[in-house]
Amino acid sequence: MMPPKPPARPDKVSLWRYLRLFRQDILSAQPARLYHAWMAEFRTPFFRSFMINQPDLVKQVLKQRPDDFPKSNRIAEGLRPLLGNSVFLTNGETWKRQRRIIDPAFEGGRLKGSFPAMRQAAEAMVERLQGQGGPIEIEAVTSHVAADVIFRTLFSIPIEHEVAAQVFTRFRDYQRSQPILNLAAFIPMPRWMPRFFKRSTKRDAAEIRRLITQLTTERMQAIKDGTAPDDLATKIMTTADPLTGEYFDTEEMVDQVAIFFLAGHETSASALAWTLYLMAQYPDWQDRVAAEAEGLEEQSFAVMSKLRLSRDVFREALRLYPPVPMMVRQATCPEQFRNRDVPVGSQLVVSPWHLHRHDRLWDNPDGFDPGRWGTENGKICQREAYIPFSTGARVCPGAGFAMVEGPLILSMLLRHYRIEVVKGRVPVPVAHLTVRSKDGIWLSLSPRQ
Numbered sequence: 001m002m003p004p005k006p007p008a009r010p011d012k013v014s015l016w017r018y019l020r021l022f023r024q025d026i027l028s029a030q031p032a033r034l035y036h037a038w039m040a041e042f043r044t045p046f047f048r049s050f051m052i053n054q055p056d057l058v059k060q061v062l063k064q065r066p067d068d069f070p071k072s073n074r075i076a077e078g079l080r081p082l083l084g085n086s087v088f089l090t091n092g093e094t095w096k097r098q099r100r101i102i103d104p105a106f107e108g109g110r111l112k113g114s115f116p117a118m119r120q121a122a123e124a125m126v127e128r129l130q131g132q133g134g135p136i137e138i139e140a141v142t143s144h145v146a147a148d149v150i151f152r153t154l155f156s157i158p159i160e161h162e163v164a165a166q167v168f169t170r171f172r173d174y175q176r177s178q179p180i181l182n183l184a185a186f187i188p189m190p191r192w193m194p195r196f197f198k199r200s201t202k203r204d205a206a207e208i209r210r211l212i213t214q215l216t217t218e219r220m221q222a223i224k225d226g227t228a229p230d231d232l233a234t235k236i237m238t239t240a241d242p243l244t245g246e247y248f249d250t251e252e253m254v255d256q257v258a259i260f261f262l263a264g265h266e267t268s269a270s271a272l273a274w275t276l277y278l279m280a281q282y283p284d285w286q287d288r289v290a291a292e293a294e295g296l297e298e299q300s301f302a303v304m305s306k307l308r309l310s311r312d313v314f315r316e317a318l319r320l321y322p323p324v325p326m327m328v329r330q331a332t333c334p335e336q337f338r339n340r341d342v343p344v345g346s347q348l349v350v351s352p353w354h355l356h357r358h359d360r361l362w363d364n365p366d367g368f369d370p371g372r373w374g375t376e377n378g379k380i381c382q383r384e385a386y387i388p389f390s391t392g393a394r395v396c397p398g399a400g401f402a403m404v405e406g407p408l409i410l411s412m413l414l415r416h417y418r419i420e421v422v423k424g425r426v427p428v429p430v431a432h433l434t435v436r437s438k439d440g441i442w443l444s445l446s447p448r449q
Helices: 015-024 055-064 073-083 092-106 108-129 138-155 162-177 199-225 232-237 250-281 283-297 301-306 308-320 370-374 376-384 399-416
Strands: 039-043 048-052 135-137 327-330 335-337 340-342 347-350 417-421 429-431 435-437 442-447
Touching: 048 055, 048 340, 055 327, 055 347, 073 199, 073 250, 092 108, 092 232, 092 250, 108 138, 108 232, 108 301, 108 399, 135 138, 138 162, 138 232, 138 250, 138 399, 162 199, 162 250, 199 232, 199 250, 232 250, 250 283, 250 308, 250 399, 250 417, 250 435, 250 442, 283 301, 283 308, 283 399, 283 417, 301 399, 308 370, 308 399, 370 376, 399 417
Parallel strands: 048 347
Antiparallel strands: 039 048, 135 442, 327 347, 335 340, 417 442, 429 435
8 A cells, every 4th residue: 555645845945945935834845854864954144943853852852851942932922812821832930830730630530521522522523414415624524523522621512602603713714824833933033023913813813812711701700609510621720739829810711721722622623634534545444443433332431442443543643744743942051962053042943743754763654554553663653753742841731632532533433434535635734723734635425334
C-alpha cells in the first residue's frame, strides 16, 4: 500500500521567498532539508530563530529547563484578544498557579466522569448525519461534534443550547482569520507599537468572550446556590490553589474557558478530520476499526480498553497531522546548541510537524502505519520524538481527555458509516489556529450494513 503523498516541500528557499510563503501559510514555507536536519538557523537583520529537531535538545528545552525557555510573548500577541491571560499564554508563577488549579479537573477519575457526555455528543453526531447524501465537508462535522463535547463536559449543555450555538458560530469565523503563527510572532516589535488585527477578528473575539462570561457568571451563581452540576466548570471554579487558597475570579475563568474551547474543540476537530481522511484513503484499516467498534454495545467507560486499534489509528493521525504544528520558546540566557551560539532573546522553534516526519528518526516517516506503535522504532520514537500535546511541564492538561474523545468519536462514526475519498478533492494542509485543510476535507459517507 502506497503511503500518502507528503505535503509539498520546496528544496531551497531564499529569505524573501520564505517570507512570501510564510505570509501565505507557514507549512508551505518549510524546505525539505528541515525534515532531515537536527538543527537549523534562520537569521535576518531583525531576529534569529533556531529550529531544533534533535531529541535531546527538544527534551532540554521542553522538559528539563522549561523556566529557561518560556513561551514566546510574540506568540501571545495574536491570540490575546480572545485568550486574555489564559494558561496557554502565561509564563512563570502566573502559569504555575493556573496549572495548580486546572490540573485536578483532568485527572484520571474525572475522565471517567466526563465519558457519558462525550458519548452523548458522539451519538448526536451520528443522528445528525442520517440521511445526508453526497460529498460532505468533514471538518464541519468534526468541529460540530468537538464543540458539543466541550460544552457537554464543561457546562453540561449541548451544542444546541442558545449560548453554546452562538459561541460555536462565532468561533468558526474566528478560526479561519487568526493563524496561531505568523510573521509577527517572529519579528521583534517594541511594546509601544500597536498590534493590528482584522476588525472582524477583534469583533468575533469580543463576542465570544461576552458569551463565555455569561455562562461563567451563571455557573458561579449556581455554585453559590448549590445547584451546579458536577462538571469540569464546577470542578475548576471550586478548586483553590493549594499554595495560596485563591480561586479563579470571573475574568480569569473566562480566560481559561476560552482556551479550553480553543484547545479542546479546535485541536480535536483538526485531529478527527485528518484521521477520517486517512481512513478514507485506507479502507482496510477503516474496516478493522469498524469491526472493533462493535464493542461500543457496552455503554460504560470500560469500553475504551477495547478500542485499541482506534487509539493507534488516532495516534498515527496525530503524528502525521499534529494540530499545533510548531511551538515557539524564547532563550532567556545565552546557550550553545550543537556548537552554535544561541543569543538571549532568540526564538527556539520546536516543531511536531517536522519532528513527527523526521527521516533520521522514524521508519517510513511519511507513511500511514498504525502498526508502527508496536514496533521497536515506534516505541522509541513515541518516547523521544512524538509530542502532539507538547511535553514536560507544559504538556496539554487535556491530553488524556483527547485520547478518549478522539478514538471514541472515530469508532462511533465508522461503526455506522463507510467513508470514501472524493475524486479531485485532495486536501492541502495549512496552519490556521490548527492544521486544517485549505479548502476543507471532502468525503463521501454511506451507511454501513
